[in-house]
Amino acid sequence: MPLRRRILIAKAGLDGHDRGAKIVARILRDAGYEVIYTGIRQRPAEIAAVAIHEDVDVVGLSVLSGAHIGLTRRIIVALAEHDATDITIVVGGTIPSRDREKLIELGAAAVFPTGTSTAQILDGIDSLFAADNEKNVHVGPYAVSDYTPPTHAHKTR
Template identity: 65%
Template sequence: MPARVLVAKPGLDGHDRGAKIVARALRDAGFEVVFTGIRQRVEDIVAIAVQEDVAVVGLSILSGAHVALTGRTVEALRAADAADIAVIVGGTIPAADVPKLTEAGAAAVFPTGTALDAIVAEVRALTAAPA
């Protein structure tokens, strides 16, 4: 059974082209992908992630609110007793913010320009069955 990944666009950012490209790359790599569409509330993203039994939540954020939205998502997953769901984040992310995102609980960070193969490889690593 393929691993399930939720690709979500939190906040008010209306640009979804990159998220759709990543979702398609993950689908083409064999993952089952759920795409939320744009302008999602963190609470709704978490509810969908739990309902759909995903292994990874991928946040696509171009608005500049990546640190706050990532932290809120990680905390909401913990509150929903779903801390085992990995959170990854991609988008317009300055290099200086990468450590802030990992400190906030992101399992991986993909700034604009990250190769799709690198994203797929990281999601594979995050969803690999324990040895």
């Protein structure tokens, strides 16, 4: 029996707009993924705790508020603090083109900006798992992953 992949769709921070996150959750579910949705206004530590508790393979972070870099960083740090660096992070929402590479450098495996088609989202998620299968390395609790988020010093202004 094939492994059913688990994906957590999360809305972090004060962002209360979740229509897109719910649509993404539904298309992933309809494609055969097991999807858990956190609801709105979750703290990064709460998202990490749910991801660990639910043994998810991927956290899909949806951000429309402009706080995508800080929230992504805090979720990656929270996962690392609990030795859960094997959980892959993807980010979607209102992501300016100038920030997409920054998110990848932080440790996000993929970025899906507003306007990404549902087919492109599915292809992107499918390719994450296909790449893991080719490397014989799986995300999630099933095996050790080579995903390790970079460490960053906290900078204050």
